[in-house]
Amino acid sequence: MVLDVDELINKVDVLPHNFHIAVKAAKLLDDFNVDINELSQTIGSDQALVTQLLKLCNSAEYGFSKKISSVNDAITRLGFKTLKSLVFAIVSKGSLNKKLEGYDLDKGELWRNSLTCAVYSKYLAEITKYKDPELAFTAGLLRDIGKLIVHQYVKSKYKKILKVVESEKISFYEAESQVLGYNHSQIGAKIALKWNFPKVLVETIEFHHNPEIAEGKCEDIKLASIVHVADSMSMMLGAGLGNDGMMYSMNIKILENLGLDATSSGIENLISNMVDLDSQIDSLMSNIG
Amino acid sequence: MEISSKPGTVLAAPSLGSCIGLGIYDPVIKLGGMVHVVLPDSGKIERDEEKPGKYADTAIPEMLKKMISMGAVKSRLIVKMAGGAQMFNIQQGSNILNIGMRNTIAVKAVLSKEGLEIKKADTGGNKGRTFKLDVVTGLFSVKLIGQEELEL
Ligand SMILES: [Fe+2]
Numbered sequence: 496m497v498l499d500v501d502e503l504i505n506k507v508d509v510l511p512h513n514f515h516i517a518v519k520a521a522k523l524l525d526d527f528n529v530d531i532n533e534l535s536q537t538i539g540s541d542q543a544l545v546t547q548l549l550k551l552c553n554s555a556e557y558g559f560s561k562k563i564s565s566v567n568d569a570i571t572r573l574g575f576k577t578l579k580s581l582v583f584a585i586v587s588k589g590s591l592n593k594k595l596e597g598y599d600l601d602k603g604e605l606w607r608n609s610l611t612c613a614v615y616s617k618y619l620a621e622i623t624k625y626k627d628p629e630l631a632f633t634a635g636l637l638r639d640i641g642k643l644i645v646h647q648y649v650k651s652k653y654k655k656i657l658k659v660v661e662s663e664k665i666s667f668y669e670a671e672s673q674v675l676g677y678n679h680s681q682i683g684a685k686i687a688l689k690w691n692f693p694k695v696l697v698e699t700i701e702f703h704h705n706p707e708i709a710e711g712k713c714e715d716i717k718l719a720s721i722v723h724v725a726d727s728m729s730m731m732l733g734a735g736l737g738n739d740g741m742m743y744s745m746n747i748k749i750l751e752n753l754g755l756d757a758t759s760s761g762i763e764n765l766i767s768n769m770v771d772l773d774s775q776i777d778s779l780m781s782n783i784g
Numbered sequence: 785m786e787i788s789s790k791p792g793t794v795l796a797a798p799s800l801g802s803c804i805g806l807g808i809y810d811p812v813i814k815l816g817g818m819v820h821v822v823l824p825d826s827g828k829i830e831r832d833e834e835k836p837g838k839y840a841d842t843a844i845p846e847m848l849k850k851m852i853s854m855g856a857v858k859s860r861l862i863v864k865m866a867g868g869a870q871m872f873n874i875q876q877g878s879n880i881l882n883i884g885m886r887n888t889i890a891v892k893a894v895l896s897k898e899g900l901e902i903k904k905a906d907t908g909g910n911k912g913r914t915f916k917l918d919v920v921t922g923l924f925s926v927k928l929i930g931q932e933e934l935e936l
Contacts, residue, residue, distance in 0.1 A: 599930040731871050731883065732822070733801030736912035738930035741801055741871050745881055759880050760828040766883065767829050770822050770838060 500677050504685045507644055513586040516541050518691050520582050524575045525693065535566040538582065547585045547784060554782040556775065576629040583633045584613070588783050590643060591636075597646030597653065598737035608735030609636050610779050614772050615725035623753045625717055634696055634718055635725050638703040641683025648675050653738070660742050667742040668704050680704050707746055720749045728769055734776070785837045785847050787854065788919055789815040797915045800867035802884035804891050804907070805915035806844065807864050808900075809922050810856040816919035817851050819843045821867075823883070824890030840890035848898060863900050864936055865891060866915035866926045868907035884908065904936050 516537060523534045539545055545566055552563050552573055563569050570578055592606040600608075616635025620628035649656065652674050659670040671678035684701035692700075699719045702709040703726055706719040713719050727745035730736060750757040755765065786795050795818035797805025804821040819837060823829075826839035836842035852858065868884040868891075879885065888907045895902060904924070906913070912929045915936075927933040 727871065731802045731881075733799035733803060733912050736799055736801055736929055738911065740911040740929060741869050742910050743871070745871055747880060757880065759886070762880060763823050763825070763828050763883070764830055767823055767838065771835075 500681070500685065503644060503677070503682065504689060507686055507689060511586070511590055513541050513544055513589065514690060516544060517582045517586040518693075521579050521693055524579045529575070531567070531570060535570060539566050544582070544585060548581060550784065551581055551585065551779075551782050554778060556778050556782070576627060580629040580632045580636075584610075584636060584779065585783055587636055590640065593643065595642055595646040595737070597648070597650035598642060598739055600642075600646075600735065600737040604735035604737065605639065605642065606735070607776070607780060608729055608737075609639060611729040611732075611734040611776050612636065612638060612722070612725045614776050614779070615728050615769055616722050618769065618772060619721045619725055619753070619755075620718075623717075623721065623755065625721060630695070631718060631721050631725075634699040634722050637683075637687070637692075637696060638700050638722050638726060639679060639683065640686055640700065641679035641681065644686065645671065645675070645677070645679040645682050649739075666704070666744045667739040670742075678704075704743060705746075706749055717753070720753055723749055724753065724755070728766065732766065732770065785817070785819045785843060787815065787817040787847065787850055789813060789854075791920050793919045795917045795919065797867070800913045800915060801869055802867070802871065802887060804840075804865055804867035804884075804887045805913075806847075806891055807915065807917040807924055808847065808851060808856075809862045809917060809919070809924075810851065810860050811862065811922050812857070812860055813855050814919055814922070815851060815854055815856050816917045816922070817847045818915075818917055819847050821887055821891055824886045840887060840894050844891065844894045845898065848900075858899065861900060862922065863895060863902050864904045864917075864924045865902060866906040866913050866936060869909050869911055869913070871910075906936055 519537050523529050548569055552569050563572055591609050594602040595605055613632045613636035617628045617632040620631035625631055656670045656674045659673050660667055668678040680701055680703055684697050687697040687700050695715050698713040699722050702713050702719040703722045706716055706723045709716050709719050730741050747757050795816050797818055797820045806819050808817045821840045821843055822838040824840050826842045836846055868888040870884045871881045906926045914927045916925045924936040925933050926936045
C-alpha cells in the first residue's frame with residue numbers, strides 16, 4: 496500500500512491548535528516593526544501556553560533573579576529570538592511526545608531525541624558563529640516531524656526497508672524513499688508547509704539528512720548543515736534512539752564546511768562537550784510539562 | 785558510573801549508541817558496577833575534565849578501584865559489555881566517525897591492562913541498545929531496539 500505524497504499530506508490533520516499560535520508569534524517576531532501588544536495578545540490567548548512559558552523562563556536554566564510574571568515581561572526580558580524558540584518548544588511537545596510504532600519509539604523518546612537535537616543544534620550554532628542560535632534550536636527540534644506521519648508506513652514495510660539498507664548500503668531515509676516512494680524529511684517539509692511554518696524551517700526539515708544537495712533549493716545551507724550534524728550526534732549518542740538507529744550517514748565534508756575540526760580527536764572533543772549538555776536537556780524535559 | 789550490592793537493584797546503561805555499557809560483577813559479595821563509556825581516551829580532550837566517568841581510560845580503573853575498596857576481588861570478577869554501534873557511514877569509507885569501534889577497542893585495551901578478561905560482549909552493528917545487570921542474580925541482559933531483551 497503505497498500512497499502518493501499528496502494523498503498522504505491530505506490525510507495530515509489540520510494544524511494542532513497551539514501551533515497556530517507559535518506560527519503566528521513567529522511571523523510577528525520576524526517582523527521588525529512587531530507590535531508588542533499584538534504579540535502578547537497572541538501568546539496570551541492560550542492560557543496553558545502562558546503558564547508553560549512562565550514556568551520555563553523562570554527555571555534555573557535562564558537564571559533571572561527577578562521573577563518573570565507576565566507575557567510582556569517575558570517578551571522584554573527574554574528577547575524575541577529566545578521567546579520564539581521557547582514558544583515552539585512548548586507547543587511541539589503535544590506533537591512530538593508520542594509513541595511511534597514504526598520507528599519503535601516509545602512515548603517520550605522522539606521528544607527527548609528532538610530536544611537533544613535542538614540543544615546540540617544551538618550549541619553548534621554558537622561555536623560556528625551562526626547568526627541565530629535560537630533559530631537553530633527550533634530547526635533542530637522540528638527536523639523529524641515527518642516521522643509522525645511516515646512511521647505508520649514504515650511499520651508495515653520495516654523489514655523491506657532494512658533489507659534495502661543492508662543490501663544497497665544506503666541510509667535509512669534513502670531506503671524509505673526507495674521502498675515507500677518518499678522519506679520522512681520530504682514529508683516533514685510538506686507538513687511544515689501545510690502548517691505554515693517559516694520557509695527557513697520548511698527547508699531545513701527537508702534537507703536535514705543531505706545538506707550537500709541543498710544548493711539552490713535551500714536559502715540557509717549553514718543552518719541545514721548544523722541540524723544535520725546535530726541530528727547525527729544525537730543519534731550517535733543514543734538519546735531516544737529508534738529502530739532506524741544509526742543507519743544514517745553523517746557527511747564529514749559538512750563538518751568541514753562548518754569550520755569544525757573533522758579529525759578524530761576534533762570529533763571526540765565535540766562529543767565530549769555535547770554530552771555535557773545533558774543537564775540542559777534534562778531541565779527542558781522537566782520544565783516543559 | 786553506578787556501583788551497588790543493594791538487593792533489587794538493576795544497574796542499567798540505557799540508550800547506548802556508539803557508547804559502551806561495561807558491567808562488572810563479583811558473584812561472591814554480589815556487588816555490581818556499571819559504567820557508561822562515551823569516549824575512548826581522556827588524553828585527547830583539550831580541557832580539564834571534571835567527569836572521569838565518560839572515558840574508557842579513566843572510568844574503568846576508577847570503578848575497579850571503588851569496587852575493590854568495597855570488598856570485590858579481581859580474580860572473581862565477571863566482565864561483560866554491550867554497545868559501540870557504528871554510525872552508518874559508507875559514503876566516506878572513513879573510520880573518523882567510528883566512535884563505537886574506537887570505544888570497543890579502548891575498553892578492551894584498558895581491561896587487558898587491568899588483567900581482566902571480557903566474558904561476553906555484544907558490540908557493533910548499527911542499532912541502539914540497553915544493557916542491564918541485576919546485582920542479586922548477576923544476570924546481564926541486552927535489549928536491541930526493536931527486539932526482545934536477551935541474556936548476555
Ligand atoms: Fe531525520
